[in-house]
Amino acid sequence: MQRLRTLLGATGPRALLSDGRLAQSVLPARDRPAQGWDVDADGFAAVDLLIEDGRIAALRPHQAGMEGLGLGGALLWPGFVDAHTHLDKGHIWARRRNPDGTHAGAAAAVAADRRAHWTADDIARRFAFGLRCAHARGTVAIRTHLDSYEPDQARTAWEVFETMRRDWAGRIALQGVMMARLEQYLGEDGEALAALVARTGGCLGGILRITPHAGETEVDAVDRGLDRLFTLATRFGLDIDLHVDETGDPAASGLRAVARAALRHRFGGRIACGHCCALSVQDEAMMTETIALAAEARITVICLPLANQFLQDRVVGRTPRWRGIAPVHELRAAGVEVVVASDNCRDPFYAFGDHDLADVLRDFARIAHADLELGAWADSVTRLPAALLGHPPLAIGAPADLVVMAARSASEFLARPGAERVVLRAGQVLDAALPDYETLDDLSGQTAGA
Ligand SMILES: [Zn+2]
Secondary structure, three states: HHHHHHHHOOOOEEEEEEEEEHHHHHOOHHHHHOOOOOOOOOOOOEEEEEEOOEEEEEEEEEEOOOOOEEOOOEEEOOOOEEEEOOOOOOOEEEEEEOOOHHHHHHHHHHHHHHHHHHHHHHHHHHHHHHHHHHHHHHHEEEEEEOOOOOOHHHHHHHHHHHHHHHHHHOOOOEEEEEEEEHHHHHHHHHHHHHHHHHHOOOEEEEEEOOOOOOOOOOOHHHHHHHHHHHHHHHHHHHHHEEEEEOOOOOOOOOOHHHHHHHHOOOOOOOOEEEOOOHHOOOOOHHHHHHHHHHOOOOEEEEOHHHHHHHHHHOOOOOOOOOOOOHHHHHHHOOOOEEEEOOEEEOEEOOOOOOOOHHHHHHHHHOOOOOOHHHHHHHHHHHHHHHHHHHHOOOOOOOOOEEEEEEEHHHHHHHHOOOOEEEEEEEEEEOOOOOOOOHHHHHHOOOOOOO
């Protein structure tokens, strides 16, 4: 059954899509109709959407009897924005498994693979594979972290990234993040790293790893490193996106340190902190205090449910006792913007994944108990990450980049992952197939077709 594809394939330069269901949360406040929304229990409302010359010309509450392409209540989504990925690491699982499924196992496996295989061609082919998956699924913008732990390797990764960014412009807007240890920003190297990032409009980032001076505590060392990072970001006009507290250790205090540094520096740029898992295992008072600091510092928290579920609380032979994710409901309730993203795909940090934010949202909804209010969380893979990346949201006058799904409710969306999906780019049906796994076989020593 290709009912939607056949229907939407008939769109000309002017088309009215009538009776689609859109989550109110995906629209900027100014574009939400002041009245007439009939929002259902899941947080979706029936709308009529007019496309003219590839752009959204009007968006109104659905009126029965409208002429146009009747969607019969199919869910409408803005093009997805994936705010946290690792396209340089992706699709190495066939040649580099995670021996025990732990975070330490993943880090060691990826480091070994990087040293052995990451030529420009190797990175470029896996990177492009990931982009083709994301494009076919309806993603319009991606932020990717780029391993930059060694100077030569960093140069190679960023050269590949710049080529991809140029080649994919107009299909997927790409943004890069420097994935470095905090201590790499110290000294003159910091300027060079920031200049490299500034060339492509990317972000400073990485992990809060820094060796304390003699007599210095680890907390003080992290503060010293963050002072340097925020100084560089301010000087070069860059945003910041860090991997923070990706652990089940309740003593982890990275988010608190980043929030304090942001407030100390009166930082004017955007800040994102990915993971923040440890918050969920801290005592309530500590968690609440840290969340309040994050809200005050206007930090966006990026939840990576699939990698967290895969890596957190994993001990061979023991059943996991917690779900691994940040306390997303408490963060939102305190005014912190929460974005949901895909993170790793088919590498030692997450063995599966297909660069599909609908898939990520489905798993997130179940893991986080966002399933009964899916519409309220629809912004976490659309409007909020778009704002973080500086990508235009779904709005009147914006390109008609939409994803239409053969599901009319959260229940149908969650229950049937394989249901038909049609991606519209600038109002036209996108004809893009998922790449075949076989095309990467030679990168892992497999013979194509074997
Ligand atoms: Zn990550």
